[in-house]
Amino acid sequence: MSHTLGVRQAQKQKTRQALLDAALRLLEEQSLSSLGLREVTRAAGVAPTAFYRHFRDMADLGVALVEEALGSLHTALTALLSATGDRAGEDDGEERIAATVELIAAYVRTHPAHVRFIAREQHGGVQAVRAAIGGQLALFTQEVKDQFAREPEAAGWAEDDLLMLAGMYVDHTVMTASALLEGGAAGEAGAGPGAAERVAARSRRQLRRQPRPPPLAGRTLTPPHPDPLRALDSYVRGN
Amino acid sequence: MSHTLGVRQAQKQKTRQALLDAALRLLEEQSLSSLGLREVTRAAGVAPTAFYRHFRDMADLGVALVEEALGSLHTALTALLSATGDRAGEDDGEERIAATVELIAAYVRTHPAHVRFIAREQHGGVQAVRAAIGGQLALFTQEVKDQFAREPEAAGWAEDDLLMLAGMYVDHTVMTASALLEGGAAGEAGAGPGAAERVAARSRRQLRRQPRPPPLAGRTLTPPHPDPLRALDSYVRGN
DNA sequence: AAACTCGGAGAACAGTTGTTAACTGCATGG
DNA sequence: CCATGCAGTTAACAACTGTTCTCCGAGTTT
Structure with a gap:
């Protein structure tokens, strides 16, 4: 709050946010490449041409949406990583794992639309958005790695x-978040409230x-691998 | 070849396949929900109205594409699973893992468009297609499980x-296939031919x-977990 | 060989899309 | 306090969309 920015720019960012919110809402039932400019402006309650004051095209809005979804989370992560860096090893791994998963679940619960957007557009049809998501995830990866390096x-x-x-x-985090999104929607067919816990x-x-080890003694396991897949070789190479 | 099906139905399935092929080609650079009916028929070289002779709408074509991509692979898998069921334990796990991964890589190399389609539409904007993919993957899972159950x-x-x-x-297979697709495209920025091997x-x-164990002695590892993520709790719940 | 089927073509429709141009009014900086 | 900048509006455009009806001609059946 070095200087309160003017009424002008405040109103501008307000409609910009309205565009982003409208787009995010519409994107819960379709994908970015099918989202129309007029569709968004209509839902946001502004004239179609107002769109151009904020974004070049829909891909541009998509990139902005990526930064809204992951960028803020990223900065928060950076700030807090170092603060808790030396508390490592305070409790055992099992607790840490449970806490991590619960954190993911909490994020999905509070930001479902953002999670859905990221999961959908990570492999979606808009190149620029895919690149933006990949870049943000690479930053996350880098920071997690740095944190790993600090642990004994x-x-x-x-x-x-x-x-x-x-x-x-x-990757596991993204996949888990996506799975929670699909199974966590209350009132969905076949998936009760137990789905989220599963x-x-x-x-x-x-x-x-x-x-999880079998209910027998604590014997070391050599778990089965999908060996028969190898027999598909002829099918895969042919056809 | 119980009875050679007539010229009539043969030509019909020919244009049907032309529609599927055209759609699959177009889907390499966009997603299904943005794919237009006229766009597909134009690329297939048929009149727009011919589309309705084969599919109700684009979602219907998408489901057909899912079955083309996964259904045939599924039947092939079923046929070969039992044939190799009792060869289990013939070689060590390391070899089997390497062979499995190479099989995935081969499938991606020979059917890149299908893999891209599945990866993209698995979380895409068309509900029916998502359900179709989920159903096929559930079948795969069931069969892999049955194979596991047969191993000692x-x-x-x-x-x-x-x-x-x-x-x-x-899930790991789908994710690996998708990753191979992104990294395997020759002539891509930053990703040389080594990307696929990585x-x-x-x-x-x-x-x-x-x-992979560290280059020290064979000590048992308690690998680091993203504990600091827990500190994000306040961010996630708030905002 | 005649009657029928049916996959595909052609033309036309109302509706929607992205984009441009010229405008209006208000916050801003001198 | 007035002139400038600029976010947002209105109107209009050509292009394209999905869908319907009508028709044609070749394969199929009897």
């Missing part, structure tokens, strides 16, 4: 290995990186 | 646990369910 267990790990591990965590349980197990 | 290592595992593990494998290596490591 990471001693002796190669930089590339830590980065790859961080990438897996980020997704969470699966996510925890996956983070644990070791499937 | 699975003795004592609960049905639900096997199903969850199978689901992880299927993705494959990461996929193998993930299938191994245990990050």
